[in-house]
Amino acid sequence: MVATRQITPREGDVMVLVGTTKGAFLLRSNAARRRWDVGGPHFAGQSIYALALDQRGGRRRMYAGGSSDHFGPVLYLSDDLGATWSDRERAAVRFPEDAGAELKRIWQIVPGREDEPGKLYCGVEPAALFESGDAGETWSLVRGLWDHPHRPQWQPGGGGLCLHTVIPDAVHRGRMFVAISTGGVYRSNDGGATWDVRNRGVRAEFMPDKHPEFGQWVHKIVQHPTFPERLFLQNHWGLYRSEDAGDTWQDVANGVPSDFGFAMAMHPHDPETVYIVPIESDGFRCTPEGKLRVYRTRDAGRTWEPLTRGLPQENALELVLRDGMDADELNPAGIYFGTRSGKVFGSPDGGASWSAIAEGLPPVICVKAVVIGDPLKVRVPKPARKSAKAAGRAKAKPRAKAKPRAKSKPRAKASLRAKSKPRAKTARRPKAKPARGTKAKARRKTR
Secondary structure, eight states: OOOOBOOOOOTTOEEEEEEETTEEEEEEEOTTOSSOEEEEEESTTSEEEEEEEEOGGGOOEEEEEEEETTTEEEEEEESSTTSSOOOTTTTOOOOOGGGOOOOOEEEEEEEOOTTOTTOEEEEEETTEEEEESSTTSSOEEOHHHHTOTTGGGOOOBTTBSEEEEEEEOSSSTTOEEEEEETBEEEEESSTTSSOEEOOTTOOOTTSSSSSOSSOBOEEEEEEETTEEEEEEEEESSOEEEESSTTSSOEEOOOSOSOSEEEEEEEOSSOTTOEEEEEESOSSSOSOGGGOOOEEEESSTTSOOEEEOTTSOOSSOOOOOOTBSEEEOSSSSOOEEEEOTTSOEEEESSTTSSOEEEEOSOSOEEEEEEEESSOGGGOOOOOOOOOOHHHHHHHHSOOOOOOOOOOOOOOOOOGGGSOOOOOOOOOOOOOOOOOOTTHHHHHHHHHO
16 A cells, blocks of 8 residues: 655645545645645545535634445545544434435535635535535535425436535525536525526537426536626536526637536636636547647636647647636636546646646546635745846857867978068167257256
8 A cells, every 4th residue: 555645734835635536635835836745645545526625713624525435425524734534434424314315425515604614515426415514523414405396307417416516605695506417506595495496598418408497417617706696607518607696597608629528617816717628528528639728718708718838739638527627816826627647737827837736646536726824915926037148048049069170281391481581771760959058957957
């Protein structure tokens, strides 16, 4: 068994929590985000579909949703940033006996609002929502969604019948959104007591009726906390935006190579900016044209641009899953994503440039980025700039090699030299005579 490598995060550091099919890996860097330490594997052999860090109420509690063929699904807690973890019985997420269901997997762990420091939500398979009021020590089933009349008709997608996205509204207390595959988007305005379907305008390409009331195969939804009415949605075929809290959706797949995909991340400071990784199709789940490209919109989906600097653009048949992309809260924001080939890429400048920050991992399932402490108090160092002389030297062309000098001919011997003519004598100039009386004055002085 590979030994678990520990890391030591400090105040102001950035951590990227990576869940894989064979355990969790914790990455750490300072605010520059240029060099990364990799810790792990934690829970070696388990599939880690959900990771989160909750820093509300003076806590720094980390959560990991693991699953193994032997132990089944387990929720782990850590109060020391991953150095040690709770046992598998401490924070059990279980269906009550009268629900007639058995937990298969934990898909999502989300802290609640800032004014509810003990509240957490957990999305699971089969599709259901759990909540905790004591920072994850105990959990209860949200009955309003479990008893919804649509639930018996929800069908499993390729990853199972899962509730994979939970968004507590940061502004409107009591309002929250969930996304279910396959069920679609549901919204509650009363803290989870009742739920309404919100799929109008989202197509279901795989169904005879392309626009049913529910049953859409939604892959991910995101919301910016300062603009709660606006949401973005990555569908199983389809890219959408809502300006009315999900009441209606508009297609915004403008200029992307494919509107099929899984991952989606919101910029932490700009409600106009969203990141996605398009996938060719549901039949060929790889990046189009073998190019690994992150697409970004900075105008709420009106246009999209590819971000490729530092990413492989040849033979890169990669796949990024629904929870495989996230952003930190520094300024400029860091953007991160992980691939099914075990690579994690990061950008410290909002997507302008990329580098691999971890490689050789098991297939990546989820990626979560967090800043230790208050992001507003962290000073991000500016990248070092080359001096003008250094930049000039870098641009200057290399000097051409000097040609070897031709050997000079030996001087002719003195006997063979042409006799030089004697120099003509130059006439000497006559000395100027002193002025009259000068000598007489000199004699009188010497006397």
